[in-house]
Amino acid sequence: MEKKALIMDENAIRRAVTRITYEILELNRGAENLCIIGILSRGVVLAERIAQKICELEQVHVDFGALDITPYRDDRTDEKNCQQSARSTICFSVQDKRVVIVDDVLYTGRSCRAAIDAILALGRPQCMQLAVLVDRGHRELPIRPDYVGKNVPTAQTETVRVSMKELDGVDRVVIYQNGPEEGTIA
Secondary structure (H helix, E strand, O other): OOOEEEEEOHHHHHHHHHHHHHHHHHHOOOOOOEEEEEEOOHHHHHHHHHHHHHHHHHOOOOEEEEEOOHHHOOOOOOOOOOOOOOOOEOOOOOOOOEEEEEEEEEOOOHHHHHHHHHHHOOOOOOEEEEEEEEEOOOOOOOOOOOEEEEEOOOOOOOEEEEEOHHHHOOOEEEEEOOOOOOOOOO
């Protein structure tokens, strides 16, 4: 029998996005020279929400893009490992920018490593920062987020599923004991 528990509801996600946005603006002393890049697919939704919140608070539009990390994953076995994906939409230069990478769940750190490689293939940012909605632990690489919506200590047997209204019809984060019913997991 599968066990599941609601970790974050719509209001908790909204508050986390707001808090992360304020922290980004505080650490970067505003939105100047800032760009937000979300990892497909739910990281893009979160990144867009953060970019909209920055615009609301600072009356400044920050560059926003979507990043497909598939070509940069370390578990790929084909030879075309470092070609920019057609699903990525980064229509601005990252050169000398303060880049905030956004993902839904931080687990082993491998997705973030792939995102760093993909961004470096586009140019050399001034710095890169990481924002995640959920940090569930179990890192395999020395990666630590700069901004976290919620820390959720998990067992290796558990999975975390983030649902976003834009993609799934509802905002929520659920933890499953024996794996989820469906959808994106981490």
